[in-house]
Amino acid sequence: MAEENATCMYLIDEPFAKALKRMRTALAEANLRIAGEIDLSFRIRRTLLMNIPPCTVLLALPSRHITGELASDPRGAALTPLHVVVSARGARTEVHFLKARPQLDAFLEQPLLATVEQLQRALSQTLEKIGMCSLGA
Amino acid sequence: MNVVSALHTYLVPQKFDRALKSIRGALNEVELDVVGEFELPEDMRSHPEGEASASRILLVSSPILDFEAMALARASAVFFPLHVLVSAENEQTRVSVVNPTSLFEARLPVGAGDPMDRLVARVAMALDCILERSDRALYGEGKYGKN
Numbered sequence: 001m002a003e004e005n006a007t008c009m010y011l012i013d014e015p016f017a018k019a020l021k022r023m024r025t026a027l028a029e030a031n032l033r034i035a036g037e038i039d040l041s042f043r044i045r046r047t048l049l050m051n052i053p054p055c056t057v058l059l060a061l062p063s064r065h066i067t068g069e070l071a072s073d074p075r076g077a078a079l080t081p082l083h084v085v086v087s088a089r090g091a092r093t094e095v096h097f098l099k100a101r102p103q104l105d106a107f108l109e110q111p112l113l114a115t116v117e118q119l120q121r122a123l124s125q126t127l128e129k130i131g132m133c134s135l136g137a
Numbered sequence: 138m139n140v141v142s143a144l145h146t147y148l149v150p151q152k153f154d155r156a157l158k159s160i161r162g163a164l165n166e167v168e169l170d171v172v173g174e175f176e177l178p179e180d181m182r183s184h185p186e187g188e189a190s191a192s193r194i195l196l197v198s199s200p201i202l203d204f205e206a207m208a209l210a211r212a213s214a215v216f217f218p219l220h221v222l223v224s225a226e227n228e229q230t231r232v233s234v235v236n237p238t239s240l241f242e243a244r245l246p247v248g249a250g251d252p253m254d255r256l257v258a259r260v261a262m263a264l265d266c267i268l269e270r271s272d273r274a275l276y277g278e279g280k281y282g283k284n
Contacts, residue, residue: 006243007212036173038196040203040214043172047200055207057214059173059196074144074233077194077222078240085214096212100243 008099008124010131011092016054019093020086022130023058027084030126031063032119035081053088060084060097062119075102076112082119095131097123143239145257147232147264150271153191156230157223159270163263164197169256171195172218191225197260202252209248216249219256234260 012019027034041055059081085096099120102113127133149156161171173196198218206213222233236257238250 004243006241006245007215009212035175036196038172038218040207040217044200044204044207048204050204052204052207055211055214057217074146074222074235075240077220077233078235078237079220083215083217085211087211087214094211096215096246098215098241100241102240103242 004100006098006100007096009134010095010127011089011134012095012131013092015091016086016088016093019095019130020056023084023086023095026126026130027058027060030122032122032126033061033063035059035061055085055087058084058086060119060123062115062122073112076116079116080119082116082123084123094134095127099124143236145234145261145264147234147268148226149230149232149264149267150228150275151230152228153223153225153230156232156267157193159267160195160221160223160232160264163267164195164260166266167259167263169197169199169259169263172198193223195221195223197221198256199259202256206249206252210246212246213249213252215246216253217256219253219260221260232264234264 012022014022024034036059038057038059039055040057041052044050044052060083061081079098079102082097087094087096097120102116149159151159164171174193176191176193196218197220203214203217206217216237219234219237224231224233234257236253238245238253
């Protein structure tokens, strides 16, 4: 039975819009590229007419010099860009991303795994600066 | 856990641009949206023969599956939308789909697994349709048409 959670959660003590702005700035300062943003709550509200708290997915890519061939490998492309989920939680904001290590045999090449781990570490370090790690992931 | 079964690869007998159009159309037919796509910069593509080939990642999902996945845990959105890798391969186009939830042994966010399985199945259905149509075009209706 799995013990560890696949994702981790950070809490930012600021409302959603402000926290999202801080996230973008912090990621840029950490040399992480945002390949795109998906406003999930808007998509759900527009198509299903259901109101859910604001939720945006930031698509984070490693800095160019460590990207290598990550995204051109099907397994690497499944995980990159890495999704950083920013979601409102009352007056605070929660951020989720994948922290688990993919199974070793899932990756044919060790460099792919190393790059994913490097991206995960960079995200953790960035979020440590602006938020607080929560055990309730 | 079977990682090998998590990877599905399709070889579409069409050139890259035409295949992309077919893929978008087929996904639309099974009520899936391409919510984003980005071309891989040249430094991120594979260079099998020293030459970069066209490559693009499509971000595929549907609002109802997004909602189902996120209803119990926002963390599920780390897997949504699904990434579909489309790469030119000479006169053909390779499409690769990996179920990202099967790459981990760790505990997944509550509610993420089932919607993702169904999303991957629908993408597979769309891609199967493209291959079936291509076969029809090549071999005629005899193989697939009504008796």
